[in-house]
Amino acid sequence: MDSSNTEFSISGIPVAAGETREIYLKVSESYLSGSVQIPVTVIRGRQPGPTAFVTAALHGDELNGADIVRRLIFDIDHEKLSGTLIAVPVVNIPGFLTQSRYLHYNRDLNRFFPGKKRGNNAERVAFRLFNEIVRKCDFGIDLHTAAFGRMNLPHVRGDMTHPQVRLLARAFGAAVLVHQPGVPGSLRREATEAGVPTILFEAGETGRFSKRVSLAGLRGVLNVLSEMKMWPEPGRKRPPFQVIVKASEWFRAEKGGILDLETAPGDLIYKGDLVGSILNPFGKTVTQLRAPVTGIVIGVTTAPLTIPGTGVVHIARLKKTLPLVERSLKNQKKKRLRKLRKKARK
Numbered sequence: 001m002d003s004s005n006t007e008f009s010i011s012g013i014p015v016a017a018g019e020t021r022e023i024y025l026k027v028s029e030s031y032l033s034g035s036v037q038i039p040v041t042v043i044r045g046r047q048p049g050p051t052a053f054v055t056a057a058l059h060g061d062e063l064n065g066a067d068i069v070r071r072l073i074f075d076i077d078h079e080k081l082s083g084t085l086i087a088v089p090v091v092n093i094p095g096f097l098t099q100s101r102y103l104h105y106n107r108d109l110n111r112f113f114p115g116k117k118r119g120n121n122a123e124r125v126a127f128r129l130f131n132e133i134v135r136k137c138d139f140g141i142d143l144h145t146a147a148f149g150r151m152n153l154p155h156v157r158g159d160m161t162h163p164q165v166r167l168l169a170r171a172f173g174a175a176v177l178v179h180q181p182g183v184p185g186s187l188r189r190e191a192t193e194a195g196v197p198t199i200l201f202e203a204g205e206t207g208r209f210s211k212r213v214s215l216a217g218l219r220g221v222l223n224v225l226s227e228m229k230m231w232p233e234p235g236r237k238r239p240p241f242q243v244i245v246k247a248s249e250w251f252r253a254e255k256g257g258i259l260d261l262e263t264a265p266g267d268l269i270y271k272g273d274l275v276g277s278i279l280n281p282f283g284k285t286v287t288q289l290r291a292p293v294t295g296i297v298i299g300v301t302t303a304p305l306t307i308p309g310t311g312v313v314h315i316a317r318l319k320k321t322l323p324l325v326e327r328s329l330k331n332q333k334k335k336r337l338r339k340l341r342k343k344a345r346k
């Protein structure tokens, strides 16, 4: 979509080329009869170019994305931007206010897209966002954080069989790209199916900011905008390797007890490796946890307790790409050692 001379508006509020505007998009009403409004920053470049959305906190307790959007709004100057950027720091307002993943009635907003005008509350919120923002875009990035009690390696998810989604995912610059089109009703899946290729960035923990994650996310978004010719400077810093992972699975505890985990997001683990132990209250080992497959750890539990079925380690399986990952991790180690030796000599 050419943004130079066309009219552009959200919720009936026009934004001219070369203008940045803060808009409240009404999506619902509260128990106090007030409006529930999503804050939206529209940055419209003077130069023509694509229209993109960046959304965060669709799950109300996933705060990292809000920090990424804050940094993004601060960094993007409409004088240098080509096209239109729609930045939404918080989508799920009720969830954000109560620090919950969900909307009212425990509904997961990310299951109700593209929404319905006269549907249930979640469908109405989804409908407003989808029609006022998503459908007006050429592509999108949805920022998420691991669910409560879990921590993720920064990685990108999306339908990697879709050429444009794959292009966006590769451009973002994360090391691990997980082929996961998303469940029906999820924003990335429904947006992509509606002709707006969308990727999801998943990183960090709920309920807290991580500067490392925020900067990785900001860099990724700028990389994508630069790939799409919207932004002159990429966020830079290429990953040591980049793999598309087709299968990932949670390795689950079979026993109840206290968890002593010995692996972290980003670790390369081999089938049979010890990743942790489950102990009883006397400190005796109930069982040792050994990796069921070879792969890279993309998520771990942060809770120290398990019962049968508790997800402990999320492993992205590596097969053909294993040698590539091994090589680049080895090189990284060598580089780190060289740096340490240099420091020691000084």
Ligand SMILES: [Zn+2]
Pocket: 058, 059, 062, 144, 145
């Ligand atoms: Zn989420």
